[in-house]
Amino acid sequence: MVQNEEKRYTRLSRKHLLVVAGLIAVIGVVITAYSLFVVQLVGQEYRVPNTGSRNDGYIIQNLSGEQISTWLSWRLVDGTVLHVNVIGADKYPGKLDLIKDVLLSQKAIEVDNSLLHTGLQGTTSTYYVGWAGALAQASKDQTQFYIPDKLDVIESSSASGDITIMMTSEQSGxxxxxxxxxxxxxSQHQILKSQIIIYGVDKLSDEQFKTILRHxxxxAFGLxxxxAPGDLMHATIQTDYPYISQCDINTIKSLYNGKEKSQVTC
Ligand SMILES: [Zn+2]
Known part of the structure; x- marks a missing residue:
């Protein structure tokens, strides 16, 4: 009788050991998965799932309206505010706040390089949500020409302003x-005015609208x-992290330093 009891205890404790070992294994897997997929991937919350590659049109015209191909930058007097005029903003309620965010935000974010396939997991790069933040970063080093990092948003139905933004619900041809x-x-490689049009505005999510405008x-600033296909400034916007990269900032810096190249290279 006593022997049987002992056997039962031994069997029970073996069972317990198996259960405990199983639990430890499960917890180990959970912790590993958590650290692999949650903890180390900094910046995952900034992902903007790409809903199809987007193309855009970028052209440069001379004063006679002929299309030309060259490198350009703004040549404003040091400290001058660059005015961005949003034409007809009241037609698309809510868009003005999105425009202001893309233009005026100083927010810098860290994103794990593995998410953009530019480096190892655990290493990060800094990206900017708004152009004011990116241009301020670019302005930290002295450049030959003034980088216009003082931006102002105005609303006027006229075509005034250095950069104009127009929105339409129509699709581009x-x-x-x-x-x-x-x-x-x-002759001076100087931008005199830049006109942006965003098409199919009422079919875009807020994040899609901001991505296209950011590009x-x-x-409009000369890029x-x-x-690199993963960069915000690729001809076809296809990245899930459509923010202003260090490559974009470096190209702005060299462009405003008189380097005759506006293509973004990483
Ligand atoms: Zn483009």
């Missing part, structure tokens, strides 16, 4: 989600397209 036309003095503003 070329299938573009947005376009930027810069009027330039090619077009890159053109051409990026070689």
């Amino acid at each position: 070329d299938g573009y989600s947005g376009s930027t036309k810069s009027i330039a003095d090619p 077009e503003l890159g053109h 051409a397209h990026a070689s």
Whole structure:
């Protein structure tokens, strides 16, 4: 009788051991998964799931309206405010706040490089949500020409302002989600005015609208397209992290330092 009891205890404690071992294994898997997929991937919350590649139009015209191909930058007097005029903002309620965010935000975010396939998990890069923050960062080093980091948003039905933003619910004939036309003095490589149009506005989510505008503003400040497919300034916007990258900032810096190249290279 006593022997039987002992056997039962032994069997029970073996069972307990198995259960405990099983639990430890499960907890281990959960912790590993948590650290792999949650803890170390900094910036995952900034993901904007890409809903199809988006093309845009970017052209430069001289004063006679002829299309030209060159590198350009603004040549404002040091400290001058660059005015961005949103034409017809009241037609699309809520969009003005999104425009102000993309233009005026100083917010810098850290994103794990593995999420953009630019580096190892656990290493991060800084991105900017708004152009004011990116341009302020670019202005930290002295450049030959003034980088216009003082931005102001105005609302006027006239075409006043250095950069104009127009929104339309119509689709572009070329299938573009947005376009930027810069009027330039090619002899000076100087931008005189930049006109942005965002198409199909009422079909865009807030994040899609901001992504397209962020890209077009890159053109308006002088950037051409990026070689890296994962960059905000790639000809076809396809990244899930559509923010202003260090590559974009470096290209702005060199462009305003007189380097004759506006293509973003990483
Ligand atoms: Zn573009």
